[in-house]
Amino acid sequence: MRESDQTIHRAAWLYYTHNLRQEEVARVLNISRASVAGYLRKARERGVVTVSTSTELFRQSALARQLEDRLGLATVWIVPDDSSFPPAMEIPFVAANAFLSLIGPGTRIAVAWGRTVYHIADAMETADLKGVTVSQICGNLGAPYDYRPDQCTMEIARRLNAEGINLYAPLVLSSEDLAGALRHEDVVDRQLASIATCDIVLYSVGGVEADSHIVSCGALPAEDLPELHRQGATGVIGGQLIDRGGLWMDCPYNRRVISADLDDVKRIPIRFMVVIENEKHDALNAALRGGFATHLVISEELGKRLLAG
Known part of the structure; x- marks a missing residue:
């Protein structure tokens, strides 16, 4: 350009x-x-x-092209370090506008949760798209916690004048037997299975540290982290742990989680991943290895770290 x-x-x-x-x-x-x-x-x-005002500006860098080629991604948007606003402030606006450019009437949207997704929803312009649905891909958290899955789902649905479909189940159950039984309840089973039929999923990838969302919200006890790290836990997708290779971890925590099957998530044609924090380099690498992104919005610094390996 x-x-x-x-x-x-x-x-x-x-x-x-x-x-x-x-x-x-x-x-x-x-x-x-x-x-x-x-x-x-x-x-x-x-x-x-247009509805995707000037997002082309963030697609034209050589770094974006290199990442697309190296990682096999359809589109990468890079927010430069010398942008008019700090990347942490700019990324939600870029992501919101780029996301809107990818949807239209009748689009079936799947949505995860967390601060990044909620900030994208907050930056999203309103639209009146006919027949759009927005589905929550994982169970819910307790009321005191901000950026809950149901909040993220319904805020995006409100912005798009769409139908919001919440998943009325906890994110984590107290036992594996109870989680298994709940997953087999007809209403929960049908909603989780429907995620594979969505056209686009909007999410980020979480870290697995003591200050990460999954720990601070009480879903994952901090005392479990050392053993999970030893087993290779590196990132969080839809409330579920993945290892360094981006594979779902067969561990007691994951077996107690109510969330869409990650193989079903990877069947969604457009997997729109947004990462604000540069510290999530390892988690993002794991998500990319696992095939959880086709479209990516990140900062220049994080893009350079990905390219460097």
């Missing part, structure tokens, strides 16, 4: 996505207000201003 075209996209991104005034855009880009007005006019004329 030529430098002049980049400026057009950046101006449109700041003005339409971040709602900056023209004079604020001018200060960020170090150009005149008159130039901003001209760039915005060109953006409208070229069709840059």
Whole structure:
């Protein structure tokens, strides 16, 4: 993308996505207000201003192309370290706009949970898409915890004027027998099985550390971590532990979880993964090895670490 075209996209991104005034855009880009007005006019004329406003800007880097080739991904969006806003603030906006560009009337969406997914929902523009469903892929957490699966599902459904389908079951049961029995209940079994028929899944990958969501929410006891690490636990997908190779772990914790079968998740054609924290490098690597992403939104720093191996 030529430098002049980049400026057009950046101006449109700041003005339409971040709602900056023209004079604020001018200060960020170090150009005149008159130039901003001209760039915005060109953006409208070229069709840059759409539901996926200027996300093309984040797809055009050499790093994105290299990662697509190296990892076999359909599309990578890279938020540069020198972006107008810190990557942690910018990534949810990029992800929300890119996600909207991939859905349409009748799309069946699966959604996981966590801070990243909720921030994407919060950054998402409203849309009125006919026949869209948004399904929760894993059981729920206790009321005091923020960014619960049901919250993430219903907020995205609200933004899209879609039907939200919650999974009315706990994420983790007290015993394997109880979890097995609940999975075989008709309403739970049908909803979990339906995840494989979705068109797109929106999620992140969690870490397996003492300060990770799965521990802080009480789902996984911190005292279990040393043994799980010894067994190779590296990431969390839909509340379930995966090992370094991206494989589901056959462990007591996973056998007590109510969540979609990870093989069913991998049958979803578009697996839209978003990672904000650079510290999740190992967890993301595991998710990529396991085939959990076809589309990826990350920071430049994390992209460089992935490319370096």
